[in-house]
Amino acid sequence: MAKKRTLFECQACGFQSPRWMGKCTGCGEWETMVELSTEQIKFLKETATASSARPASKAKPITQIGEDNIIRFSSGSRELDLVLGGGIVPGSLTLIGGSPGIGKSTLLLKIAGNLAQRSQKVLYVSGEESAGQIKMRANRLNANHDQLYLLPEINLQSVLTEIINESYKFIVIDSIQTLYSDTTPSAPGSVTQVRTITFELMRIAKSLHIPIFIIGHITKDGSIAGPRVLEHMVDTVLYFEGDTNSELRLLRGFKNRFGSTNEVGIFEMNKEGLNDAKSMAGKFFDKEKLQSGSALTVIMEGSRPIIVEVQALVSESYGHPKRSSTGFDNNRLTMLLALLEKKLDLPLGTYDVFINISGGIKVNEPSADLAIIAAILSSYRDRELSTETLFIGEVSLTGEIREVSGLTQRLKEIQTQGFTKAVIPNKPIETTKIKCFIADEVSKVMEWM
Numbered sequence: 001m002a003k004k005r006t007l008f009e010c011q012a013c014g015f016q017s018p019r020w021m022g023k024c025t026g027c028g029e030w031e032t033m034v035e036l037s038t039e040q041i042k043f044l045k046e047t048a049t050a051s052s053a054r055p056a057s058k059a060k061p062i063t064q065i066g067e068d069n070i071i072r073f074s075s076g077s078r079e080l081d082l083v084l085g086g087g088i089v090p091g092s093l094t095l096i097g098g099s100p101g102i103g104k105s106t107l108l109l110k111i112a113g114n115l116a117q118r119s120q121k122v123l124y125v126s127g128e129e130s131a132g133q134i135k136m137r138a139n140r141l142n143a144n145h146d147q148l149y150l151l152p153e154i155n156l157q158s159v160l161t162e163i164i165n166e167s168y169k170f171i172v173i174d175s176i177q178t179l180y181s182d183t184t185p186s187a188p189g190s191v192t193q194v195r196t197i198t199f200e201l202m203r204i205a206k207s208l209h210i211p212i213f214i215i216g217h218i219t220k221d222g223s224i225a226g227p228r229v230l231e232h233m234v235d236t237v238l239y240f241e242g243d244t245n246s247e248l249r250l251l252r253g254f255k256n257r258f259g260s261t262n263e264v265g266i267f268e269m270n271k272e273g274l275n276d277a278k279s280m281a282g283k284f285f286d287k288e289k290l291q292s293g294s295a296l297t298v299i300m301e302g303s304r305p306i307i308v309e310v311q312a313l314v315s316e317s318y319g320h321p322k323r324s325s326t327g328f329d330n331n332r333l334t335m336l337l338a339l340l341e342k343k344l345d346l347p348l349g350t351y352d353v354f355i356n357i358s359g360g361i362k363v364n365e366p367s368a369d370l371a372i373i374a375a376i377l378s379s380y381r382d383r384e385l386s387t388e389t390l391f392i393g394e395v396s397l398t399g400e401i402r403e404v405s406g407l408t409q410r411l412k413e414i415q416t417q418g419f420t421k422a423v424i425p426n427k428p429i430e431t432t433k434i435k436c437f438i439a440d441e442v443s444k445v446m447e448w449m
């Protein structure tokens, strides 16, 4: 008798192996390998042979190929259009991810409503909520329009039938993890299901030239629950950022086959839904409430400068010192702390250090280094910083403070928002009304605090 074939599949990245392993060699996740049933292995084998049996299509010289003419259309939201690179691309598949309650359904229902209002036929598929629940939200968002169709459904084949039979101009799937395909013998949300469904949606989006937006839930480590594979398959991946305590939400491009991923959409949550933020002024800090351990900086989000507050808590450690940051890279924090120990002789090795960026924003550029250092020093010495001063600069391993891009633009924003002073690494090219203090080395920061 032939030996039973075993196959394990990582539920995070889809990596397959004949042996079980504690840590997936594909993505490095622990305890994600799940044994596939005989039925599932048979299915994989069949789909593999089915695709290899198809006649090959003919390749053509690139010089004979015409360019795709992309005609985008507006989503009715300036901010969403911006992150998408100038509007929605027909036939594209976009994934929107974010933690529970952040506003994924709210944003897409509003967009669906915007388009329906302009007489575009729109389909909103929900496997999460009943039609009545969605109706309630639509009332609140002012998204009640004739051309917006709701389909509470979790079966992929039924969804596809609806899409093929009607002529929709825009489709929302809420969410990918709740759909299941009849053809795949795995549980909804599993890597095989998500892969099959995404593949089918991609195929129908491309062939019927309809843009499809897919909502995906995010796990605590920030990836789309289960499959990373999803990110590879779709055209565009956008992630929501922001904490549910603040009304601001950022939508960041992570991948975009039709545009850059530089821009960030900024929205405000209120009872009428998630709307384009009118002004970012003062949204990420409260000047009146700055305490010791707080420092202000201005970061660039795409082409826009935003002032954010960096908070540090430095407290004596009992046992192994903890380092933890929210909204800032932990490795970078460790580096900055090591530098402060070495250059300023601070005994930080016996202190716990916590960093938080207010408003749930994630700082991805090094220009906030100087503000992180200023906040740490402020907390360590328990001395408030001037509420008039902002800190801008990238810190190198040698303790040098480096130039940052767009310095003039940042200083102008500081001026617009009524601040008067800034600690910066070099003399700005253009003069502003801001009084600038130059700190080109970590050791000099103390002088200006």
Ligand SMILES: Nc1ncnc2c1ncn2[C@@H]1O[C@H](COP(=O)(O)OP(=O)(O)OP(=O)(O)O)[C@@H](O)[C@H]1O
Pocket: 098, 099, 100, 101, 102, 103, 104, 105, 106, 107, 128, 140, 217, 244, 269, 270, 271, 272
């Ligand atoms: N009446 C209301 N007024 C103001 N804000 C509201 C109201 N009702 C809901 N919200 C906001 O909407 C958020 C929920 O948004 P939404 O359901 O779109 O999130 P989601 O990302 O789709 O979540 P899930 O992952 O649970 O589906 C709530 O966290 C809350 O901030």
Ligand SMILES: [Mg+2]
Pocket: 104, 105, 106, 128, 174
């Ligand atoms: Mg939702």
Ligand SMILES: [Zn+2]
Pocket: 010, 011, 012, 013, 014, 015, 024, 025, 026, 027, 028, 029, 032
């Ligand atoms: Zn894996």
